[in-house]
Amino acid sequence: MVRTRFAPSPTGYLHIGGVRTAMFNWLFARQRGGQFILRIDDTDQERNLEEALEPILHGFRWLELDWDEGPEEGGDHGPYFQSQRQDHYRAAAQVLLDNGLAYYDYANTEEIGAEREAAHKAGERFIYSRSWMATSPEEQAKFEAEGRQGVVRLKMPREGVCRFTDLIRGELEFEWAREQDHVIERADGTCLYHLANVVDDYEMRISHVIRAEEHLSNTPRQIFIAQGLGYEPPAYAHLPYVSEPGSKNKLSKRKLDKYLKDPEFAKLNEHGQAIADAIGLETDAESFNPVIVDFYEKVGYLPHALLNYLLLLGWSLDDKTEFFTREEMIENFSLERVNKAPASFDPAKLMAFEEHYMQELPLGEKVDMVLPYLEATLLLTVPPSDEERSYVESVVRAAGDRIKVAGDIIEYADFFTPDDQLLYDQRAFEKRLRKPAEAAGLLTEYRERLAVLDAFDAFTAESLETDMRSFAEEKEIKIGQIIHAVRVAVTGKAVGFGLFEAMEILGKERCLARIDRALSLI
Secondary structure: OOOOEOOOOOOOOOHHHHHHHHHHEEEHHHHHOOOEEEEOOOOOOOOOOHHHHHHHHHHHHHHHHOEEEEOEEEEEOOOHHHHOOOHHHHHHHHHHHHOEEEEEEEOHHHHHHHHHHHHOOOOOOOOOOOOOOOOOOOHHHHHOOOOOOOOEOOOOOOOOOOEEEEOOEEEEEEEHOOOOOOEEOOOOOOEEEHHHHHHHHOOOOEEEEEHHHHHHHHHHHHHHHHOOOOOOOOOOOEOOOOOOOOOOEEEOOOOOOHHHOOHHHHHHHHHHHHHHHOOOOOOOOOOOOEEEEEHHHOOOOOOHHHHHHHHHHOOOOOOOOOOOOOOEEEEEEHHEEEOOEEEEHHHHHHHHHHHHHEEEEEEHHHHHHHHHHHHHHHOOOOOOHHHHHHHHHHHHHHHHHOOHHHHHHHHHHHHHOOOHOOOOOHHHHHHHHOOOHHHHHHHHHHHHHHHHHOOOOOOOOOHHHHHHHHHHHOOOOHHHHHHHHHHHHHOOOOOOOHHHHHHHHHHHHHHHHHHHHHHHHH
């Protein structure tokens, strides 16, 4: 059976590149009728953050990348936290020691550093001399009597090559002489990444290790460990990394300031920050930036739009198909179509996917998405009444494709603000209401005309437009002289969806109240 895995470290928020890797593993397993395992790589206890695990699990749940075994799911091959599997790793380290494929080493940091510096000065590649290697219990006792602490290192071959087939990159070859004797067990008995991964992949029956290309250099030493333990190594596939906007450098969550120099990235970040500010969400660059998955959920993106975009970062079906349902993703995915070159993160392209899927979303589902943002800003009761929900629906329908992400509903807060608390865009107020000499007079006359319109039969977008055009003709003015003034008076802004649709949604009494307030402020 095909069994793939994703093994995040609980050291921070879920990274866009990591999600793409996890998704490719998930798709490959689902396409082959296999299983996807979520394993937590928490061997580095100094860096692990207990509170960082929940955002990772939550991110997977939000994206609907379900796992068959792992945290919260259990399974027959657990535990699924590496910190709980140290006895498995120590047993494997002992096998390598017994087979002469690993050794106890008693060098201290300064001695290793001196050898590295000497090699650097000589212009040579550093390879540890093994001068503090203990080959017998007597030598171990001698070093320990000096107060030294021993670690277990791999005893890598010094000649020959490691050959293996990468399912994306083809036949690969690495010289053993370029491999270091990596530490696999610390002095305190805890084991490290390379040994842990090999043991876990074997014991959890992982058939395919699909991971980012930055791990390609780890593969020879992991094959060495696997073969030394008598394991059949899994198949390997190394994905191109997600690169920075307009660059081939790897996308990093620590380089936000650099990315903000890109106009599209800055626009994406500012858009999200505006929504966060409006709903009172406390943010920081570590947890809230467009390199982190959490950003997109909080702003109100559709998870499928994000996944569809990430699918095409390093994979393609053909030169024209861009939009895939989840079922089509599973049906068509294959490692053979994964590119070798890095794929650049393009914020504008991501937004295009989001707009596409948002426009396809049924109105009721879109309303469900925007309600939490209105509730967070205290513009709606929790839960909203049927009447309130119907009102929200009318605003969302009128806004149409202007609502690109769910958080964009805050742009229409003026529809939910009490009439006596409506905030006016000051530039628009000056330009459309206070500066034109005729504005107050025209608005007063139009208000009187509006007051006698039948609230039920005549207060529709169509009839309101007809009436306003009649008013402009009677006053021998351009339609713009009154339409802009009324828009600012009833919405507080100079832009938005159709004025007459806005007036119909607000209703006659609210429109009159808002015009009265504007007149009092002119």
